[in-house]
Amino acid sequence: QVQLAESGGGLVQAGGSLRLSCAASGRTFSSYTMGWFRQAPGKEREFVAAIRRNTFSTYYADSVKGRFTISRDNTKNTVYLQMNSLKSEDTAVYYCAARSGSLYDTPGAYDYWGQGTQVTVSS
Numbered sequence: 358q359v360q361l362a363e364s365g366g367g368l369v370q371a372g373g374s375l376r377l378s379c380a381a382s383g384r385t386f387s388s389y390t391m392g393w394f395r396q397a398p399g400k401e402r403e404f405v406a407a408i409r410r411n412t413f414s415t416y417y418a419d420s421v422k423g424r425f426t427i428s429r430d431n432t433k434n435t436v437y438l439q440m441n442s443l444k445s446e447d448t449a450v451y452y453c454a455a456r457s458g459s460l461y462d463t464p465g466a467y468d469y470w471g472q473g474t475q476v477t478v479s480s
Contacts, residue, residue: 359383366474377438379453386434395449404462445480
């Protein structure tokens with residue numbers, strides 16, 4: 358089992374940047390594929406990015422491709438989401454999630470979730 362805790366959210370102007378972090382407990386972090394999702398008010402939770410457990414290959418939603426970068430540091434049990442060129446439509450609660458398997462963009466495929474961190478982009 359793994360516990361996840363996001364940090365780094367906040368208020369930023371359009372065009373700005375934020376870096377989210379997700380710290381994981383446990384000694385098996387390297388065995389999990391990690392993902393970032395987001396949920397805006399009144400909308401379903403949607404996939405943002407994922408990074409595979411062993412190859413570190415990545416996968417992005419089209420809406421963030423070229424602006425967001427997911428990375429991980431297995432020595433620190435942490436996954437990051439660098440967000441650049443932020444837009445008002447990026448405003449949401451951002452969640453990190455973990456699964457024992459390959460890259461996947463469906464929330465139901467993930468086994469463990471953090472509590473989320475709010476990102477607000479002002480225009």
